[in-house]
Amino acid sequence: MIPGPLEVSDGVRAAAAEVPRRHVAPDLVEAMGASLEAMRHVWRAGNEAQPFIVAGSGTLAMEMATWNLVAPGERVVVVNTGFFSDRAAEMLRRRGANVAQVSAEPGDAPGADAVAQALDDHPTAALFATHVDTSTGVRVDAEALCRVASERDMLTVFDGVCATGGERFEMEAWNADVYLTASQKAIGLPAGLALLVASARALKRRRALTSPPPMAIDWLEWLPVMTAYEERRPAYFATPATTLVWALRTGLAEILSADTDPATAMDARVAAHAEVAQTFRAAWRELELDLVPVSEALAANTLSAVRYPDGVGQELVGAIKERGVVVAPGLHPQLKERYFRVGHMGDVITRPTDINRCIAAVSDAVRAARSGL
Ligand code: PMP
Numbered sequence: 291m292i293p294g295p296l297e298v299s300d301g302v303r304a305a306a307a308e309v310p311r312r313h314v315a316p317d318l319v320e321a322m323g324a325s326l327e328a329m330r331h332v333w334r335a336g337n338e339a340q341p342f343i344v345a346g347s348g349t350l351a352m353e354m355a356t357w358n359l360v361a362p363g364e365r366v367v368v369v370n371t372g373f374f375s376d377r378a379a380e381m382l383r384r385r386g387a388n389v390a391q392v393s394a395e396p397g398d399a400p401g402a403d404a405v406a407q408a409l410d411d412h413p414t415a416a417l418f419a420t421h422v423d424t425s426t427g428v429r430v431d432a433e434a435l436c437r438v439a440s441e442r443d444m445l446t447v448f449d450g451v452c453a454t455g456g457e458r459f460e461m462e463a464w465n466a467d468v469y470l471t472a473s474q475k476a477i478g479l480p481a482g483l484a485l486l487v488a489s490a491r492a493l494k495r496r497r498a499l500t501s502p503p504p505m506a507i508d509w510l511e512w513l514p515v516m517t518a519y520e521e522r523r524p525a526y527f528a529t530p531a532t533t534l535v536w537a538l539r540t541g542l543a544e545i546l547s548a549d550t551d552p553a554t555a556m557d558a559r560v561a562a563h564a565e566v567a568q569t570f571r572a573a574w575r576e577l578e579l580d581l582v583p584v585s586e587a588l589a590a591n592t593l594s595a596v597r598y599p600d601g602v603g604q605e606l607v608g609a610i611k612e613r614g615v616v617v618a619p620g621l622h623p624q625l626k627e628r629y630f631r632v633g634h635m636g637d638v639i640t641r642p643t644d645i646n647r648c649i650a651a652v653s654d655a656v657r658a659a660r661s662g663l
Contacts, residue, residue, distance in 0.1 A: 291308060291648045292618040293424050293593040293633035295474035295481045298537075299544055302479060302637070306537040313532050314524035317543075321539040322519040322530065328542035329487060331552035332455055332477075333469050336462040338490040342512055343483060343538065345531040348451035348472030350507065351484035352381060355418075355447045355468045357503030358488070358496040362386025364415040367408045371399050372622050373425035374449055378418050390414075396426055396622050397582045397595075398494075402434040409442050416445040416519065421453035425621040427595030428583045429457060434465035442563070445492060451475055455545055456563040456592040456635040467492040473534060476563070476592055476635035478541045482534045560591075566639040567591035570632065570663065573649045577656050582629050592635035595620070597628055602659045606630060609659060613651035 298306070311318035322343065329341035344350065356378070360366055363386060367381045371394040382389045390410045392400040409417065417439045422429045432448055439446045447468040450459060454469060456476030461469050466486055470486035473479035488496075488509065505511055511527050518525035548555040571589070574581065583596035589613050598606055607619050607630050618633070620626035632652070638644055 291632050291634070291638070291644070292629050293475070293635070294472075296478070296633055296636045296638060297638075297644075297656060298478055298480060299541070299637040301544055302537050305540040306480060306533055308533075308536060311532045311536055313526060313530050316524075318532050318536065319519055319522055319524050320390055321536050323522050324640045325535060325538045325542055326516060326520045328539070328546060329485065331546055332542060332556065332558060333487045334460040334462060334553065335469075335487045335489075338463060339487050340490075340509075340513065340516060341485070341487045342492060342509065342516055343485055343530065343535060343540035344507075344512065345476075345529075345534070347481060348449070348470070348484065349377070351451075351470035351472060351486045352378060352449060354484065354486060354503070354507045354509070355488075356381045356385050356387075356471055357507055358499070358509045359416055359447065359468065359492060360385050360387045360497055361415075361501055363388065365390060365412050366416050366418060367392060367405065367414055369400055369417065369419035369424055369430060370394075371420055371428045371430060372396060372423035374423050374451070375418075375420045378420065378449060382418065391463060396586075396624050397428060397520055397584045397588075399430050399588055401426050402431065402438050405618055406438040409438060409444060412551045414442075414444055416447060418447045418449075420449045421459065421469075422450075422457060422590040422592055424452040424593065424631070425595075426582050427590050427593050428588050429453065429590040432459060432466070433464050436466050440465045445495060452590065453636075455559065457590065458560045461487060461489070465489075472537065473541075477538075478544070478636035479534060479537055482531050483538060550626055562639055563591040563635060566634050566645060567594070569645060570594050570634055571648070573653065576652055579656065582625070592633070594632045594634065595629050596632065598630065599656060599660060601663045602656070603627060604630075605656055606659055609655035610651050613654055615651035617648070617652070
């Protein structure tokens, strides 16, 4: 029950256990093509947006967005809600960008007004934000951030590693430019794929860059390959993680299987995550435990970041493990000794027994810790 990598569905596990395919095998080409098409639905992206499926982790997807969109010397605003926003800022600095951060106390998120102000301070190329920061459990209001950036004709990049497939994100309707994730979170796959969708505007920006990204993460190297696969033609630039792509088709199809209309299926998926998050929040309330996010509106539906009870510390994670459930310790540098994290995204939300078992283990460990004080 950590916030990724997570347990996967039986279907995904069976697909990942099949004989590895060649990257140009007709059935692999079909799996890749179908996955690219399904990504547009899961991302709620338009037909002109371009999905990319590349071997790597979420950090590689972040690197791809950074290098393909930002030229050295350009100003970028980072909405900082924790550990992974810090990572984005550092990456942008290494790209040579002039990084301005709009931050809040851990557990909080800057409001759209503060972000708008930062965008207006100096000419800015792009806005980067972490949709759900896994270190704090804080979810930003991505729709509002897209609005302030669109009004100013600035590109938006959202790190959806802990959100995509679990939280509402409407790439086309909100006019977002890049939404990126990794396979091991709410998408429900094993780790190993970097997944992102780029808008037509984002690709245009890449074409205008005079300082190209490293070859392995250059959209222009990958674009002909993705186009070919979607047209069901074999292609090669660098070998894809064929076994994971094979499983990805199954995972995305499972996500979209809730309804014949993909948009309705995604609404159902997001609602199911919200419902499970409510179940967990009710349990934390019952135990009188506080969340790291300072308000329910900021609390992600994909994980809970929960403060330890007074007088109790990281030993609680071990006590929960002794009761048969693995949760994660804190991660934010400023308060990691003061809270733990429980992932509730992907296939686990369809497993009430596991959810109840997790809540029972945490509850029992908390009660035992309190009674030992
Ligand atoms: N961003 C967020 C929000 C994350 O949660 C993570 C991983 N936990 C990353 C980026 C980095 O992804 P990866 O570990 O797959 O490189």
